[in-house]
Amino acid sequence: MxxxxxxxxxxxxxxxxxxxxxxxxxxxxxxxxxxxxxxxxxxxxxxxxxxxxxxxxxxxxxxxxxxxxxxxxxxxxxxxxxxxxxxxxxxxxxxxxxxxxxxxxxxxxxxxxxxxxxxxxxxxxxxxxxxxxxxxxxxxxxxxxxxxxxxxxxxxxxxxxxxxxxxxxxxxxxxxxxxxxxxxxxxxxxxxxxxxxxxxxxxxxxxxxxxxxxxxxxxxxxxxxxxxxxxxxxxxxxxxxxxxxxxxxxxxxxxxxxxxxxxxxxxxxxxxxxxxxxIKALEMPLSVIVSLFAGSITGYIFMTFFGKEAALLIAAAGGAVVGWIMVQLAFTLDFRQAFRRLPAGFACGVLLLICVFGFRFDIFGYERYAPDPQKLTAVTVQSGNVMGGNENYTLKQPDTKAAACTLAGMLRDAATGRRVYHDPVYPEMNLTFTSGHGEVRRAYAGGASSAEMHGMTAWQAAVNTLLNSDEYRQGRIQTGCLDEYLAALDTDAAGNIYIYGWEQIYGSGGNGWESYKTASGRQNDAFNYRNTDQIRKVIESLKAAIQRRTLSSLQQDPVFVIHISGRINNVYKDSSFAVYPDDYELLRALGGEELIEMAGLLSGGFAEVTDCAVYRVSFDASVTDLIEGKICSPQKWMRASTKDEAKEWIRASIKTNDADIYYYPAVGNEEIWIFDLNDQSEQIPGNLDPDTDLVQLVMEQQELWYWPAKRFVSKAR
Amino acid sequence: MIKAESITKCFGRKVALDRVSLTLDDGHIFGLVGTNGAGKSTFLRVLTGILKADSGNAFLNGQGVYENPSAKQQICYVSDEPAFVTGATLSDMDHFQAAYYAAHDSARLRELCEFFSLPMNERISSFSKGTQKRAQIVLALSRHPRLLLCDETFDGLDPVMRESFKRVLGEVMLDEQMTTILAGHSLQEMENICDSVGFLHEGKLLTSGDMDHILSRFCKVQVVLENGEPNALLNGLTVISDRRQGRLSILTVRADEAEVQERLKAASPQYLEAIPLSLEEVFILEMEEQGYAK
Amino acid sequence: MFFINSRDKTPIYEQLCRQAREQIALGVLKPGEPLPSVRSLSTELGINPNTIQRAYRMMEDEGLTVSIPGKGNFVTEDTDALQQDHRAKQCETVRRELAALKKLGGTKSDVLQLVDEVYGG
Incomplete structure (x- = not known):
């Protein structure tokens, strides 16, 4: 020692x-x-x-x-x-x-x-x-x-x-x-x-x-x-x-x-x-590993670069063989020796091709899987929401499980033949199916355009079942940790939980959160409650609002978003919740009657009290084209004659960017254009005749194209 | 006692050692002679426990050598390529050996450095090759090993150093009962200093034994017979070569000298003289018999 | 006292033994004289101590020396017998050489002339 x-x-x-x-x-x-x-x-x-x-x-x-x-x-x-x-x-x-x-x-x-x-x-x-x-x-x-x-x-x-x-x-x-x-x-x-x-x-x-x-x-x-x-x-x-x-x-x-x-x-x-x-014995396994790895990388690179299946196949097999040869060369430093063991290198290439074909022909039946609601113990749904995050909830009731399976089938059918990833126009919905043995089957992804989904009544019916279910609501409450915040309020100081709001609609400046802030004299975006009671009241009304909302409430444009964060068991958590014009109690708890009034204004009521011109513009392009943001020219348009009419039109519309949310209503190929006549921006021409056809003006002068705040009109209301 | 039991070692497809067996008693000097690439270094490394034999074992006083620290403490291998700790001086190597070898003797190291005039505080990598070899020897001896394995060490030393080395070796052998194995090609030196010798060729140990025994396996005679053929008299013995210069026959026979002389004397030769063979000549004869480059 | 002839192809231990024999016969080595230790001889000549041990054993076997445990090797006291023995061997050598001379055609008078030269008178 x-x-x-x-x-x-x-x-x-x-x-x-x-x-x-x-x-x-x-x-x-x-x-x-x-x-x-x-x-x-x-x-x-x-x-x-x-x-x-x-x-x-x-x-x-x-x-x-x-x-x-x-x-x-x-x-x-x-x-x-x-x-x-x-x-x-x-x-x-x-x-x-x-x-x-x-x-x-x-x-x-x-x-x-x-x-x-x-x-x-x-x-x-x-x-x-x-x-x-x-x-x-x-x-x-x-x-x-x-x-x-x-x-x-x-x-x-x-x-x-x-x-x-x-x-x-x-x-x-x-x-x-x-x-x-x-x-x-x-x-x-x-x-x-x-x-x-x-x-x-x-x-x-x-x-x-x-x-x-x-x-x-x-x-x-x-x-x-x-x-x-x-x-x-x-x-x-x-x-x-x-x-x-x-x-x-x-x-x-x-x-x-x-x-x-x-x-x-x-x-x-x-x-x-x-x-x-x-260690000599490792040479063979390592050669195989390197060969497979090289083939995988080359195949991926060529597939991305050329986008063709042939490129993937050739590159994968070729990469495997070349990788094999290079490894043998490194081991033996002898050209002839490197080629002597070639059959094994070919075998690796073939193995990679088999893997590719396995996906191509879906040998495990991934895409053909049709869940049977009766055999499932639960379905977990994960899908996009208004704030760009994810909603997660678990379904165990027979009717909601069936609705989820219907949606899965429709997603699968709509996605066939389409290659879609990370495209914001196509909604993403993941469903995970758990069977009786605790076995988790695969999740599904969305792949059809929102326009198609929105147009299908079967889709709407199924979504309606889900969003009207207690499981959905409980899921929102759970992922938002609302009950935990309430419990924490009993033990922690109020300073631990923060509620933020920020503007959600109508872009920056003018209407929106900024105007509310100015009007209410708030300095920053935090509601900044010191009072435990106040915070508790907000969270409780939020819970109540979630539990009360139906599909139609969810299909409105939210007024703004509140962001709750805090420490639960010393772990930092945060979550965001949309606040809709219908959530009166919640609005009251947040800012009193004043806020309810502001919400009304923000969601279309401003048309009554401000100087704006509202047009309904229709296009001959399809809804899909409009959602995808393709350049289309207006065909017909008409101006709201009364302020009331203007308010109604606005209330009946939703933001383009959110059209991909899976629970948004079916939309048509019309847009609402709102012109703020008091807009002081440089490009906007001042001193206009009140009867000027503004849509015509915008079409003539390209730089004015960004002036109006645009909306889709919802058809089914 | 050092024992190698049927040691086989392959590097890939090349067989470096093929069932080499050897037994050596303590306090002897064994010469391992071999052609280039015969496997001498490999064999010595297996004996030192550096390499693991594919089959067979090396033993020092009954203990297996491989992965046996107590056995390895007593064995010292002087490599043909000098290898020292990177950038070390002899003083650094002193610390290095002191850290690993219980028998390391710093005083002895200093003494030997003086004797061989080696500077202790200069980087060994800056020495000439021959001086590096001297440093190797000095480090080896300061460990007081029971078994010293020298790989082509003699070959790298100048004649003066060789003498010094031999003297020191002799002393150490007496004082410490050290056993030495000298591997190399310098057969003249080996003949003088080794007690026993072995020939290694292409991984096989062709022959080994006492120096006398090895040397007496062949003999060379010059003979003049009045009548009769010398070959006829040597019937039954292997005559390697038979040169004639007029009536003088110079015969090389694989047999004991006494036997050959006896047979030839029976024919009353006019002239008969035995020429002693050196180790080098015996080695070359053995190699030629194996078919190794004439 | 002893030396090695590197050109001589006879084994070293034989050389040493022969030198001991000659030196005792010539009286260079006195009876009872101690021989150098194995150690000093091996250091001096730069040879394997085992070789020296062997030479000393050979000398002992021939009766040239005696080894006393703990003290070393000494020339035998009985050098007279050895000298006599050596003389006899030398006579034998002379006889052989004379026979060879005779074969070559040398005469008796040639030989007697030689005797006179060597012994004088």
């Missing part, structure tokens, strides 16, 4: 420079960078007056800046890659004898068991790699303390420091494993890149191939899997938000790498140094 300690400390002394580098790197990436941030923070603290100091949001901001290393240091990507890179670098330094034949043989002659040697190197890593980095990082809280920022420091700092060290360790074990199975530095680095992110990358490529063929596949199939299972990704996410993301995958992976590195190091032949792969 005495001898072992001596050799560990000897090796540690030899790597003193490494320790210095680690310390300096950690220091420059975090505490040093934070110095400037702390300066700003201290300046803000000094400049703060009683008002801001009492504002809990201000405190929270400062705390967020001080207690989040990712905010105060370099950004999340640089920190993740940087620390992983430092760990990898340590591994290469500590195992560099594996890359030189002379050194490898010399180390092999030492009176040291392989396992002891390995453990000693790991110990030296802790001494000269991890410990100095930790010390460098610890300067961060020390500097913060020295700067008098103690009140703004939370335990998150410690957690994030641990996360950075964990990332460092991950990089090291990855490097140790790759070094143990290779004998050349480039092979080691290539291996590390592949193991670090290669699978995720290849999975993404195959995701896109799948999308190319499976029209009902949701946008995010691979990403959630990556988020949960990818070690590197889990560490990356957990660094910034350790309270939300678990680094478990990363930790497990690190442990696995250590074990694998140990096994490889103890079994490796000393003469393996200076060969790309040191």
């Amino acid at each position: 005495q001898n072992k300690k001596r050799s560990v400390f000897y090796m540690a002394r030899r790597h003193a420079v490494l320790a210095l580098v680690m310390f300096a790197a950690a220091f420059f990436m975090v505490p040093f960078h934070a110095l400037t941030v702390f300066d700003t923070v201290r300046g803000a603290i000094r400049a703060a007056d009683a008002d801001s100091a009492a504002n809990p949001y201000w405190t929270r901001n400062i705390t967020a800046m001080v207690s989040n290393i990712v905010e105060a240091g370099f950004n999340q990507e640089i920190l993740t890659f940087g620390f992983a890179g430092l760990g990898f670098f340590s591994a290469v330094i500590l195992f560099k004898h594996l890359f030189s034949r002379k050194q490898a043989l010399m180390i092999a002659s030492l009176p040291l068991r392989r396992q002891t040697d390995f453990l000693e190197r790991v110990a030296v890593y802790f001494l000269t790699g991890l410990l100095p980095a930790a010390l460098g990082l610890l300067l961060y809280p020390l500097i913060a303390l020295a700067g008098g920022l103690a009140p703004y420091m939370t335990g998150k700092i410690a957690v994030q420091i641990l996360m950075l060290l964990m990332i460092h360790l991950y990089g090291f074990t990855l490097g140790a494993f790759c070094a143990s199975i290779t004998g050349q530095v480039w092979a080691c680095a290539a291996g590390a890149l592949f193991l670090g992110g290669g699978f995720e990358f290849a999975a993404n490529c195959w995701q896109r191939v799948a999308w190319h063929y499976l029209y009902t596949m949701p946008v995010e199939v691979v990403m959630p899997i990556i988020r949960r299972w990818s070690p590197a990704f889990s560490l990356y996410k957990a660094l910034r938000q350790p309270e939300l993301f678990s680094p478990l995958a990363g930790i497990v992976c690190t442990a696995v790498f250590v074990v694998l590195a140990y096994l490889a190091y103890t079994r490796r032949a000393a003469e393996g140094a200076e060969h790309p792969i040191a």
Whole structure:
């Protein structure tokens, strides 16, 4: 044992420079960078007056800046890659004898068991790699303390420091494993890149191939899997938000790498140094892996670049074969040898082609799946909502389950033959079906145009069933954490929950939130309730409003959006809710009668009290064209004769951009054009004759095309 | 006692060692002679526990060598390619060896450095090749190993250094009962210094044994017979070569010298003289028999 | 005292033994004289100590020396017998050479002339 300690400390002394580098790197990436941030923070603290100091949001901001290393240091990507890179670098330094034949043989002659040697190197890593980095990082809280920022420091700092060290360790074990199975530095680095992110990358490529063929596949199939299972990704996410993301995958992976590195190091032949792969038995499996990987990447690149199926097939097979040959070349350094094992390379290419065809011919029947509502225990719906986020709710009742299955069928039929992703005109709806054995079947994605969906009565009927269900309403309340906020209000100070509003309709300036703010004398967008009672009242009326709304309420344009955020069990949560003109109680709770009146104004009532001209304009283009924003010319138009009529027209219309929301009503090929006659913008001609045909004017003068606020007219009302 | 039991080692498809077996008693010097690429270095590395034999084992005093730190403590391999810790001086190497080898003797190292006039605080990588070899030897001996394996070490030393080395070696052998294996091509030196010798060719150990025994496997005689053919008298023995210069026959026979002389004397030769063969000549004869480059 | 002739192809231990024999016969090595230790001889000549051990054993076998455990090797006290023995061997050599001379055609008077030269008178 005495001898072992001596050799560990000897090796540690030899790597003193490494320790210095680690310390300096950690220091420059975090505490040093934070110095400037702390300066700003201290300046803000000094400049703060009683008002801001009492504002809990201000405190929270400062705390967020001080207690989040990712905010105060370099950004999340640089920190993740940087620390992983430092760990990898340590591994290469500590195992560099594996890359030189002379050194490898010399180390092999030492009176040291392989396992002891390995453990000693790991110990030296802790001494000269991890410990100095930790010390460098610890300067961060020390500097913060020295700067008098103690009140703004939370335990998150410690957690994030641990996360950075964990990332460092991950990089090291990855490097140790790759070094143990290779004998050349480039092979080691290539291996590390592949193991670090290669699978995720290849999975993404195959995701896109799948999308190319499976029209009902949701946008995010691979990403959630990556988020949960990818070690590197889990560490990356957990660094910034350790309270939300678990680094478990990363930790497990690190442990696995250590074990694998140990096994490889103890079994490796000393003469393996200076060969790309040191363990002969691994050459075949690695060749296969690289070949498949190369084919996947090339296939994806060619498919994206050329957009043709032929390109994908040729590139995938070709990439596999070329990748195979190159790997063999790297192993044997002999041209002829590289070609001798070619049949296996062809086999890899064929395997990739089989995978592509598997998607093409949908051999697993992904697209043909027709859910049977009676056999399902639940259907989970995830779809777009007014604020651009997602609504999530679970259906267990027979009628809602049946409606969901109907929708699924219609989505599937409409999507056949269409390639659609990430196009805002086409709504996205994911349905996940759970059967009796707890088995989760696939999710569906939308792929038809909203116009088509809106036109189908069957679609509307099914959507109506869903949106009128208690499950939908409960789902909104649950995802919005409203009950939790109410419970938290009993224990926490009111300062913990914030309600924001912002304008939603009619663009900036003139009408809208800004005018309400001016009228009510509010300074900022926060309702800024100090009073627990007030907040409670708002949340309770919101709950009531959600539970009372029907499809027709949801089909109005919201007046504005409120944003509720707070800490529940020390976890930060936030959610947004639209407020509709019909939600009188909620409006009253938020701003009294004054706000109800303002809502009425905002949703069309302003036509009665302001100077505006309202036209109904019809086009000969289809609804689809209009929704997709194709350029069309007005055919006929008429002006509202009375202010009442104008108000009605406006109330009966919805915003173009939101036409893709799945519960919006069927729309027609008419638009409402509203001209603010008091508009002072430069391009708008002043002193117009009140009877001027403004639509005609807009058509003649292209620069006026942006003057009117446009709307679709809803047909079914 | 050092024992190699049927050691086989392959690198890919190339067979470097083919069932090599050897037993050596303590306190002897064994010479491992081989053609280029015969497998000498590989064999020594297997004995040191650097390489793992594909089959067969190497033993030091009954203990297996591979992955056996206590055995490896006692074995020192002086490689044909000098390998030191990167950028180290002899002083650094002193610390290095002290960290890993219980028997390392810093005082002895300093003593030997003086004896061989080696600077302790200059980078070894800046030394000439021959000086590096000296450094290797000095580091090896300061570990007081039980088994010293020298791979072409003699070949790299100048004659003066060679003498010094031999003297030190002799001392150490007496004091510490050290066993030495010298591998190389410098057969003249080996003949003088080795107790026993072995010939390695293409991975196979063709023959091994005491120096005398090896040398006596062949003999060379010059004979003049009045009548009769010398070959006839040597019936049954393998005559390697038979040169004539007039009536003088120079015969090389794979047989004991005494036997050959006896047979030839029976014919009352006019002239008969035995020419002793050197190790080099014996080695070349063995190789020629194996068909290795004439 | 001893030296190695590197050009001589006879084994080293034989050379040493022969030199010991000659030196004792010539009286260069006195009876009971201690021989150099294995160590010093190996250091001086730069040869394998085992070789020297072997030479000393060979000398002992021939009766040239005796080894006393703990003290080393010494020339035998009984050098007279050895010298006599050596003389006998030398006579044998002379007889053989005379026979060879006779074969070559040398005469008795040639030989007696030689005797006179060597022994005088």
